[in-house]
Amino acid sequence: MGTARTFTLLAIMTGLFVGIGYMVGGSVGMIIAFLVAAGMNVFAWWNSDKIVLRMQGAQEVALDTRNPMLRAFREDVARLAERAGLPEPKVYVIDTPQPNAFATGRDPNNAAVAATTGLLSVLTREEVAGVMAHELAHVEHRDTLTMTVTATLAGAIGMLANFAMFFGPRDSEGRPNPIAGIAIMILAPLAAGLVQMAISRSREYVADKRGAEICGNPLWLASALEKIERGARAQINPYAERTPAMAHMYISNPLNGRGPDNFFSTHPSTANRVEALRRLAGEMGVTSIRAADPAPRRAAGPWG
Incomplete structure (x- = not known):
């Protein structure tokens, strides 16, 4: 199902790209845009995860890291992946105080999860486990391919729209058509953004539920989401600000971390997600955030 969704997405984004190419350069522009x-599409299929990690400033956590927090973080991700029946993903950290996280990769065998230093510093170990379980749910459902390809192509459409500002479409007599150029610059990024929003909002609820099942306690993720939202409001993620087309990949909107659950949100509202997780906790008979630890500490960890 994830692969079919990705192919549909590729078709939509390609259509947008080719349409803009036609408006910028006519038939020749359309052909060039189609070839590009x-x-x-081929490049994004195989390399978009590497591009995203690089653009977000992610650094891989080495197997032999001596940092106790990062070592415990990597061990917990491995145990959660085992619990979910997934291959162990690569683990990355992003040096920014804003608490947030995302997953990427074209399939479970080529997946990676990334957390910010702010997330590891602000959240408890249980809450971090809840967040990572959510990201592993995206890996399991192959959302990561769709999300990563969307980020790459949405960014490209935005670049093409900016290109139209300097080499805009022309009228039938070959004269510049500023109105059409302005329309492209406004509508193209908007159309790409709407595709992002339609994908990201629905997938978050599904990943929240599956993530709660993986870690065993929905309250871990519920508590984490509340802290992440507060942190996103107070801190700036410079990597996300420079590449807003990738905002939908994060577990919480890294650009502002808030907003009602409406058509123009990249994520559902945190309040709605937390409410759904608390209902799920009731259904699972979980009443305490300390219950159902699938990755018990072997010794006192960096989170206490």
């Missing part, structure tokens, strides 16, 4: 889009 085809090449980008």
Whole structure:
């Protein structure tokens, strides 16, 4: 199902790209845009995860790291992946105080999870486990391919729209058509953004539920989401601010961390997600945030 969704997404984004190419350069522009889009689709399929990690400033956590927090973080991700029946993903950390996280990769065998230093510093170990379980749910459902390809192509459409500002479409007599150029610059990024929003909002609820099942306690993620939202409001993620087309990949909106659950949100509202997780906890008979630890501490960890 994830692969079919990704192919549909590729078709939509390619259509947007080719349409803008036609408006910018007519038939020749359309052909060039189609060839470029085809090449980008192939490239994005195989390399978009590497691009995203690099653009977000992610650094892989080494197997032999001496940092106790990062070592415990990596061990917990491995245990959660085992519990979910998934291959162990690569683990990355992003040096920014804003608490947040995301997953990427074209399939479970080529997956990676990334957390910010702010997330590891602010959240308890249980809450971090809840967040990582959510990200592993995205890996399991192959959402990561869709999310990563969307980020790459949405960014490309935005670049093409900016290109139209300097080499805009022309009228039938070959004269510049500023109105059409302005329309492209406004509508193209908007159309790409709407595709992002339609994907990200629905997938978050599903990943929340599955993540709660993986870690065993929905209250871990519920508590984490509340802290992440507060942190996102107070802290700036410079990597996300420079690449807003990738905002939908994070567990919580890294650009502002708030907003009602409406059509123009990249994520559902945190309040709605927390409410759903607390209902799920009731259904699972979980009443305490300290219950159902699938990754018990072997010794006193960096989170206490």
